[in-house]
Amino acid sequence: MKTYRSILAALSLSAVATLTVSPLALAHGNVTPQTVDTAALPAIKNGPLTVNPYRGNKKAIDVGSAAYGQNCARCHGLGAVSGGIAPDLRMLPTGDDGDEYFQMRVRNGAIRNGVTYMPAFGDIFSEEAIWAIRTYLDSVHQE
Ligand code: HEC
Numbered sequence: 001m002k003t004y005r006s007i008l009a010a011l012s013l014s015a016v017a018t019l020t021v022s023p024l025a026l027a028h029g030n031v032t033p034q035t036v037d038t039a040a041l042p043a044i045k046n047g048p049l050t051v052n053p054y055r056g057n058k059k060a061i062d063v064g065s066a067a068y069g070q071n072c073a074r075c076h077g078l079g080a081v082s083g084g085i086a087p088d089l090r091m092l093p094t095g096d097d098g099d100e101y102f103q104m105r106v107r108n109g110a111i112r113n114g115v116t117y118m119p120a121f122g123d124i125f126s127e128e129a130i131w132a133i134r135t136y137l138d139s140v141h142q143e
Pocket residue numbers: 027028029068071072073074075076085086087089092102105106110117118119121133
């Protein structure tokens with residue numbers, strides 16, 4: 001019993017140590033993705049679409065901005081201004097040309113040779129959520 005308890009104590013100590021020494025690992029991958037409330041937006045019934053149905057929609061910009069802040073900003077930067085660990089999403093091509101690629105990328109993430117550079121959001125986001133974020137990013141676009 002005594003041994004068991006000291007093993008437990010050692011385990012919980014190392015768990016604490018792991019948590020305190022790896023804030024970077026947390027920043028890169030272990031934050032729980034947040035679902036997005038899109039009730040205020042017109043529902044998408046015939047998806048998946050290849051063109052953003054919300055382009056320029058102010059409500060979609062608001063919903064997308066909040067969703068971006070909760071799910072993407074930790075890697076792609078607050079306000080979509082990249083700090084360098086992931087691409088700057090203000091530079092994405094706008095308009096129909098970039099839409100299909102955006103949807104594909106957000107659904108599938110970026111996983112190569114078993115390494116997750118970006119998690120897949122396909123099982124977490126509704127199509128409405130993906131296009132709301134796209135609409136937000138279009139609104140902060142820079143050449
Ligand atoms: C864990 C960090 C992380 C999170 C969270 C994350 N991304 Fe990424 N994202 C990356 C990295 C790293 C890349 C570059 C991947 C590569 O090397 O292929 C990337 C690439 C992209 C690209 C392609 C950029 C290009 O120039 O081709 C898009 C679009 C994108 N992310 C959108 C998003 C959106 C939208 C969210 C939130 C829903 C998000 N990402 C969340 C790390 C992240």
